[in-house]
Amino acid sequence: MGRKSLGNIRRSFAPWADPAAIPQVRFESVTKRFGDITAVSDLTLSLYPGEFHALLGPSGCGKTTLMRMLAGFEAPDSGRILLDGQDLAGIPPHLRPTNMMFQSYALFPHMSVFDNIAFGLRQGGLAREAIAARVAEMLALVKLDGFAGRRPDQLSGGQKQRVALARALARQPKVLLLDEPLGALDKKLREETQYELMDLQAELGLTFLMVTHDQDEAMAMADRISVMERGRIAQVGAPEEIYEMPANRYVAEFVGDINIFEGIVASVEGEVIRIDSPAGLMVLDDPSPGLAPGQKASLALRPEKIDILTVEPDGPGNKAAGEIWDIGYLGDFTMVQVKLDGEAGQLVKVALPNRSRKTETPIAWDDRVWLSWDVEAGILLRG
Amino acid sequence: MNRLRAPHLLALVFGIAFLYLPILVLVLYSFNASRLVTVWGGFSTRWYASLLQNQALLDAAWLSLKLALVSASVATILGLLSALALARFGRFAGRTLFAGMIAAPLVMPEVITGLALLLLFVGIDAERGFWTVTIAHVTLTACFATIVIQARLAMLDRSLEEAAQDLGATPLRVFFAITLPMIAPAILAGWLLAFTLSLDDLVLASFTSGPGSTTLPMRIYSSVRLGVTPEINAASTLLIGLVATVVVLASLLIKRDALARP
Incomplete structure (x- = not known):
């Protein structure tokens, strides 16, 4: 996107x-x-x-x-x-x-x-x-x-x-x-x-x-x-x-809120890295030399870099399905926790900025949603 | 604050009576017109007037006052030095021993301290008199001064001294410009405490004084052995008044200092 x-x-x-x-x-x-x-x-x-x-x-x-x-x-x-x-x-x-x-x-x-x-x-x-x-x-x-x-x-x-x-x-x-x-x-x-x-x-x-x-x-x-x-x-x-x-x-x-997906490097093609994590296959752009498939690696993702959608997104970005677990309204933004599907059921924090005073598609607890984020959004953490 | 309930009030009255009734009786009888100590003969201040004629008693009072002034001053200087050592020099070798030795005179029976000092003075062939009693009193009161000053030093925010040093003051300047003014009330309180302890000491003085150096408590005590006279009651009342004033002053100082602290 x-x-x-x-x-x-x-x-x-x-x-x-x-x-x-x-x-x-x-x-x-x-x-x-x-x-x-x-x-x-x-x-x-x-x-x-x-x-x-x-x-x-x-x-x-x-x-x-x-x-x-x-x-x-x-x-x-x-x-x-x-x-x-x-x-x-x-x-x-x-x-x-x-x-x-x-x-x-x-x-x-x-x-x-x-x-x-x-x-x-x-x-x-x-x-x-x-x-x-x-x-x-x-x-x-x-x-x-x-x-x-x-x-x-x-x-x-x-x-x-x-x-x-x-x-x-x-x-x-x-x-x-x-x-x-x-x-x-x-x-x-x-x-x-x-x-x-x-x-x-x-x-x-x-x-x-x-x-x-x-x-x-x-x-x-x-x-x-x-x-x-x-x-x-x-x-x-x-x-x-x-x-x-x-x-x-x-x-x-230590600095700010972050979601961390632990996994294993699946493939490295130039700067495009794929990580296999319990939450699914994730793609990220990261010029990190010396990374080889099979190594342990994590993908770290800031809450404000994630979008919440009600329908499955198309396109080359990352996506994951889940349901809304918790909503914390903080005024300037709303901190939403989404429980991902799958056995691990990892909780992901998403920060939604409240840029309009009203929204046409309000969210509620237990809603089925899709998370979506760019390939540049994630941070590669080794080990 | 809780209101005082009847049983509490009763306990309080009994406690205070137990502690202070004898002293109250003494003060009352010092105003007794009668020569007989146990018979009330009406209000009079004649014993206070006759006190001023009793040269032996006046000499003793003057000696006690000098003794208290000198020994309290020496004890406070020693107390300040040892409090600084305890509060500021970190964990030096022998610190625990030093702290224990400082506190020992607090719990040591005065009779033992007195006897030990007497043996020492006899051993080094020191002529007993004003200075031997002074040394004995310093031995006793320096530990009280140390404890009062050390408590204040321990509460003193170290960053005040560090800030002064950071602003270019040499360690000596820091001590005189910051540390000393901050602990001055405690130093004064320590001095007042040492002063009163010296003023009313009987035991140490009895062991370490010589001919011609009879302190006021010694004079009172020896007079009482010949029978209590209303004159002694008057002298005791004055002594109580002086000691009480000084102690109240010292505790007010400590309290005001504690309140002024942020």
Whole structure:
């Protein structure tokens, strides 16, 4: 069928694709252990100047440890961390040109907003007037003019977050570290703050490294995402690469909803691969060299890439019959679960966007339906 | 909050009476006009006035006050240092032993501590007096100060100190600009606690004091052996007032600090 629509992103900022680009931060084979637990395991990663990078993963995957090693709160057991070509080993946190916004904000409760923001500037031996001017500039930047005299306990959660941000930016760090920056905000405020942070980052042209467990946050804000799994990076890439071309099953399942059909490669003809799965024979286009018939492989399919039809589709695409098992109306789209025919009876999630306010062919539980998807829609996962 | 029911109220009244009735009687009789301790002769403050004429008692009070000030200050500094070691140095070798040794004076019978100190002072041929009692009181009260300060340190959000360090403050600056102001109420509470413990200690002082260094509790105790006079009641009432004020102050500090925390 080949739907043509807007939606893909053309990015002009992609220094990681340029072999001549010089990274600003480099983690080289970094390993960190806590007792028997390996928090970060032989990890290599480059961050480029002006990049907004997100470390995404479940708790305990090592993302926070990696960030804390850049800030200087933890020392790697082996490997090197370079910032602008300088090895950071042995440099204590207070001498590193990085600043961090803490998850709890860590505002000093016994100091006013002014003193909180001025704290870092006072360590630099700056003149009193210069400090006052810089604090005023920072307060304007985060839209908190007039709040200088307040105490942290007189601020709302969103205001605290802004003060923490202003405080971290005041010293003009080379890299700003953000530990779950939006974690403590409610949903509406989070969305607002998200775009503000992105604007701020673009305006300042700073390198941001963010730690988050929230995939929506990472997808919306970051130029590139490192999906982490047990101390290693499972995949690094732009959000759409992570989503549309996950490197493995872990990434595919961690980011977004996905249906996975396990099977065996039946045939490989050029880029056309057929996979024999309990749900039937599936065709997909994938230039994957070295794949031979008989190998185990899975086809992964995002819910929004599937159509539901009431009659059997014709054409070269994939199709499968089943009945409607569950319907979840979410407003912007409806998540339908279809139980496929056959012994396995696999449940398939289908996301139907609600683009019209009414439809002439409403669906109901137990309806017989056909699922249909393009040959380009599926993702080939090996093993 | 639950309303107090009759049985609960009764239990409360009995409990408080059990604890405080003797003290109440003592306070009341300090205002007794009669010389006879057990006979009520009307309200009077004459014993408070005669207290001011009793030079021996005044000397003892002044000594106790000096002793409490010095020993509480030394104990608080020691307590702060050991609390920092326990809360901040991670799992160093011998930490468990150190923590146990700190807590030991809490449960050690004072008689034993006193005897041990006496033997030590005799052994090293130290002249017994103000300083030996001070050392004895520091031994007892430093552990209380440690526990109060350590509890506050353990509750302190580490990211506050990390944030300060991240913003360019040296470890020493972090301590004076962040850690110390944050735990100041606990330090003061620890000091007040040490102060009151020293002020009303009898046992340790009896073992470690020498001629000319009789503390107020020692003076009161020795007077009582010759028969209770209303003057002693008055002195005790003043002592109770001072100790109670300081203890209430300390607990208010701890409570206000806990409420101020986010």
